[in-house]
Amino acid sequence: MIDVALHQRLGDLTLDVAFEAPAGLTAIFGPSGAGKTSILRAIAGLTSLQSGHVRLDGQELSHLPPQARKIGYVFQDARLFPHMTVEQNLAYGGSHDRDRIIEMLGLGNLLNRRPANLSGGEAQRVAIGRALMRAPQLLLLDEPLASLDAARKAEVMPYLERLRDTAKVPILYVSHDMAEVARLATTLVLVRDGRLVQAGPLETLLSTPALIPELGASVAGAVLPVQVTDFDPADHMTNVQAKAGRLMIPGQIGTVGETLRLRIPARDVILSDVAPTRLSALNSLAVTIQSLTDTHDGYVDVALDAAGDPLLARITRRSARQMDLKPVQGIFAIIKATAVNR
Amino acid sequence: MTLGLDAAAWTAVLLSLRVALVATLCALPLAIWVAHVLARREFWGKQVLNGLVHLPLVLPPVVTGYLLLVVFGGNGVIGGWLAQTFGITLAFRWTGAALAAAIMAFPLMVRAVRLGIEAVDPGLEEAAATLGASRMRIFATVTLPLIAPGVLAGAVLGFAKALGEFGATITFVAAIPGQTQTIPSAIYGLLQVPGQEGAVVALVIVSIVLAMGALIASEWLARRVRAR
Numbered sequence: 001m002i003d004v005a006l007h008q009r010l011g012d013l014t015l016d017v018a019f020e021a022p023a024g025l026t027a028i029f030g031p032s033g034a035g036k037t038s039i040l041r042a043i044a045g046l047t048s049l050q051s052g053h054v055r056l057d058g059q060e061l062s063h064l065p066p067q068a069r070k071i072g073y074v075f076q077d078a079r080l081f082p083h084m085t086v087e088q089n090l091a092y093g094g095s096h097d098r099d100r101i102i103e104m105l106g107l108g109n110l111l112n113r114r115p116a117n118l119s120g121g122e123a124q125r126v127a128i129g130r131a132l133m134r135a136p137q138l139l140l141l142d143e144p145l146a147s148l149d150a151a152r153k154a155e156v157m158p159y160l161e162r163l164r165d166t167a168k169v170p171i172l173y174v175s176h177d178m179a180e181v182a183r184l185a186t187t188l189v190l191v192r193d194g195r196l197v198q199a200g201p202l203e204t205l206l207s208t209p210a211l212i213p214e215l216g217a218s219v220a221g222a223v224l225p226v227q228v229t230d231f232d233p234a235d236h237m238t239n240v241q242a243k244a245g246r247l248m249i250p251g252q253i254g255t256v257g258e259t260l261r262l263r264i265p266a267r268d269v270i271l272s273d274v275a276p277t278r279l280s281a282l283n284s285l286a287v288t289i290q291s292l293t294d295t296h297d298g299y300v301d302v303a304l305d306a307a308g309d310p311l312l313a314r315i316t317r318r319s320a321r322q323m324d325l326k327p328v329q330g331i332f333a334i335i336k337a338t339a340v341n342r
Numbered sequence: 343m344t345l346g347l348d349a350a351a352w353t354a355v356l357l358s359l360r361v362a363l364v365a366t367l368c369a370l371p372l373a374i375w376v377a378h379v380l381a382r383r384e385f386w387g388k389q390v391l392n393g394l395v396h397l398p399l400v401l402p403p404v405v406t407g408y409l410l411l412v413v414f415g416g417n418g419v420i421g422g423w424l425a426q427t428f429g430i431t432l433a434f435r436w437t438g439a440a441l442a443a444a445i446m447a448f449p450l451m452v453r454a455v456r457l458g459i460e461a462v463d464p465g466l467e468e469a470a471a472t473l474g475a476s477r478m479r480i481f482a483t484v485t486l487p488l489i490a491p492g493v494l495a496g497a498v499l500g501f502a503k504a505l506g507e508f509g510a511t512i513t514f515v516a517a518i519p520g521q522t523q524t525i526p527s528a529i530y531g532l533l534q535v536p537g538q539e540g541a542v543v544a545l546v547i548v549s550i551v552l553a554m555g556a557l558i559a560s561e562w563l564a565r566r567v568r569a570r
Contacts (some may be wrong), residue, residue, distance in 0.1 A: 046468055079469040083487045092483075093473030134473055242538040 001169055002026075002138060005052040006042045013038065018052070019189050019199040025171045027166045027185035027202070029178065029215075035194040036174040037076075040140045043172070044073045056137050072131030072169070073137040076146055077193050082116035086126050087111040093134035104166065105129045105159055117333040121152035125159055132167065139163075139171045145180060153180075160184055178219035182206065182263040190214050200310075207310035209293035209301035212266070220301075221265035222311045228254045244285040244306035249337065266301060269313035270334040273323055283335040287311060292320060304333055349460075353520050354528035355548055361436060361524055362504035365444035366451075370497055373451035377496075378485070380452070381459040399449040407513025410442055414514070435554050438515040439522045443504035450503050451496040458492015459485065490567045498560035502553055525549055 005018035015035045028036045041047045043054050045066035054062045072093075080089050086107065090098070102108055105125045115123060124144045132138060144160070145153045157180075164171060164184060175181050181188065181202070188205045190197035197214050198205060207212055207222040215318050226240040230254050238253045239246060240260065247262070254260050276284050287304040294300050299319040304311040311333055325331070347355065352541035372421075379385075380392055398406050417432045424430040432438035462485060470480040499545040508526040528547050532538040 044472055046471070066468070067474050067476060069472075070474070071472065073469070073472040075465065075469060077465070079463070079465050081466060081470075081484055092475070130473065145508070 001057055002043075002053040002172070003053070003058075004039075004043060005080060006039060006049060006054075007051045008038070008047065008049055008197055010035075010047070013044065013194045015039065015194040017191060017196040019187075019192070019196055021170060021172060021187055021189070021199075023168075023170050024186035025173055025184050026187040026189060026191045027181040028172060028174045028191060029176065029181050030191040030197075032176060033193075034191045036176070036191060037142055038194070039191070040073065040142050040172060040174055043138075044071050044140055045069050046073075054289055060165050066274065070134065070137045072134055072136030072341040074124070074127045074139070074141045074144055076143045078115075078120075078127040080118075080123055080126055080130070082115050084115075085111065085203040086115070086118070089115065089126060090130050090133055091132060096133050096135035100135060101129050101132050103161055119152065120148045121155045124148070124156055128159070128163065132163075132169075136169055139169045141171060141173045142177070143174055145177070146175075147180070147183055151225070158181070168271050169245070178215060179263075182223055183261070203310060206263075206310040207303060209291065209303050209312065212293075212295070212301055212314075217267065217299075217314065220264070220312060221263060221268070222309070224262045224306070224309055224311065226260050228256050228258045228260060229255060236260050242285065242306065243318050244287060247283045247285075264311065264335055268336055269304075270336075271302065271313055271315055271319075271323065271325070272332045272334055275332055276334055283334070285311070285333050287333045289325055289329045289331055291327055292325060304331075306333065325326065347548070348541065350519055351528060351541055351545055351548075354523050354525050354545070356503055357436060357439075357520070357522075358524040358526075359552075361439045362501050363506040364437075365447060366497055366501045367538040368440070369444040369448050369451060370493070373496060373500070374455050374486075374489075374493060377452045377455035379480070381456050382464070385388055395448045395452050398446050403446065403509025404508070404513050405555055406445065407442060407510035407517060410438075410445070410510065410514040414438065416443065432513050432515075434518060434522060436515075436522055439511050439524060440504075442510040442514045443507045444509045446510050447500035447503040451500040454496030454499055455489060455492050458489035459494070461492070462488045491564045494560050494563050494567065498556050501556055502526055505552060506549070507554075 001023070002021040008015040011035070012342065013035050015038050017039060022037050028039060030036055038047070042049055045061070045064060049062055052062065053060060081092065090107070105128060107126060107129055110118065110122055118126065128144070145156055148156065161184065174183060185202045187200070188202045189199040190205065190211065192214065198211060203223045204216065206220065212220040224242050226242045226247060229239045229241050231238050236251065238249045238251065240249060285306050287306045290303040290305050292300050292302055294317065298317050299314050300317050302313045302315060302325065304313060313333060343398060351517070376395060380388065412418055413435060416422065416431065421432060424432065429481060432441055466484055467480050470484045475483065506526055511522070511524060512527050515522040517523040523531065525545055525548065529542055532542050
């Protein structure tokens with residue numbers, strides 16, 4: 001458990017945030033200049049606080065220099081020591097769990113290379129390994145994918161997922177890319193102009209209509225936990241089970257029994273007051289309307305309850321009026337199969 | 343093997359080498375420290391320190407020599423204390439020549455090292471700190487290896503300057519053969535006497551060879567450092 005309260009004046013920005021992050025991966029999300037990196041720097045002790053606290057499992061760290069904090073920091077630009085080999089870089093802070101970390105991050109055949117001869121993705125993996133070998137109590141990742149192209153991102157992403165699932169250290173992950181956040185995070189901390197907007201479980205925040213302006217209409221939407229039941233080779237579709245019912249996703253995704261997190265953008269959810277039949281959209285779930293929020297630009301954001309999981313739909317104001325939608329009303333949410341992505 | 347140098351000239355050459363080597367080796371660690379402080383720290387009086395370091399570069403060397411005499415001479419503040427406490431005399435000794443050469447070479451060394459330090463990404467030092475390295479370890483394992491070319495450049499520049507130092511040296515320690523007469527003061531002395539052109543030319547050639555040798559050695563070392 002990380003518990004921070006940071007008060008700091010940094011040039012034009014006044015940082016004033018406080019949040020708690022449980023185990024797992026907590027994403028710090030916000031626009032550029034919101035103070036995301038400043039939060040990490042303060043937690044690591046690279047800048048000093050005017051007031052506040054940094055507590056890790058109840059232990060106060062804010063008076064300690066960075067050397068004494070046991071907090072791993074993976075910088076956006078990797079910051080590998082250019083005069084050392086990968087192996088020497090990895091060993092700089094310690095050699096805790098060395099072999100497993102090298103295996104997990106796929107660093108085995110890079111050990112004798114110099115940082116100058118690594119790709120961006122390889123350098124980031126080495127930087128992550130170097131931070132982990134110090135056996136940190138907390139891992140800070142500052143936009144580790146931001147400087148990589150799409151192919152390199154796709155290469156590093158599975159390592160980050162594996163890190164989240166296998167490493168026992170809590171992770172704070174700074175990003176301004178919601179696709180990344182939705183895929184990786186369990187907890188979300190929204191910041192803007194050096195202030196906290198809201199913090200909480202990712203699924204809850206992404207499906208909160210009031211936060212759509214912060215997140216952006218294109219990224220708002222629920223993240224639905226589902227379990228893979230089977231793969232249909234004839235139609236090349238994967239069947240998954242959500243609490244509210246069965247969904248079908250094109251392509252072969254995951255392995256049977258695996259739990260996936262499906263991101264369902266609010267714009268891709270259609271509402272219907274009759275159970276749909278003979279519709280090209282394959283997925284429909286019986287849901288209950290929780291709230292309706294008018295966006296004042298022609299849309300209504302509808303918060304839905306899908307057997308305990310939150311869903312979010314963005315429909316036009318006219319549709320909402322014509323359908324006469326009201327809270328607690330039962331309705332069907334239609335999700336176009338191709339709209340579902342992990 | 344006299345290379346056309348007489349015994350007196352040889353003495354001057356060997357003395358010059360000793361003075362320049364001792365001056366460089368003693369001043370270099372201090373120059374690295376001062377360069378690090380100037381490049382990486384913000385503190386009150388930084389500009390004063392910067393000015394003091396650079397003063398020998400802009401002051402007439404004779405003035406520097408005179409100030410050395412005042413401060414480090416037998417009756418000087420520090421010179422008197424050194425003589426009484428440790429029995430060390432600097433004025434008119436080869437050690438005094440080394441001190442004068444070190445002070446004159448110091449700004450050049452600091453500048454070269456500082457350029458090297460400023461070229462090192464401070465982010466690397468931060469990264470080392472988050473990996474648990476103490477300030478000393480960061481300096482020894484990250485900063486110093488990365489500024490090695492700058493340190494080498496500073497050392498060579500300082501050595502060459504120390505080898506050629508004339509004004510401050512002759513003011514502070516005079517030109518006593520075998521004691522404080524370095525190559526430049528030997529050349530100057532020979533030029534005052536008619537018919538010594540041959541000896542002068544020999545010393546001039548030695549000067550050129552030493553300077554070129556130092557430059558070539560530093561290039562070679564810097565290339566080896568970069569190749570690592």
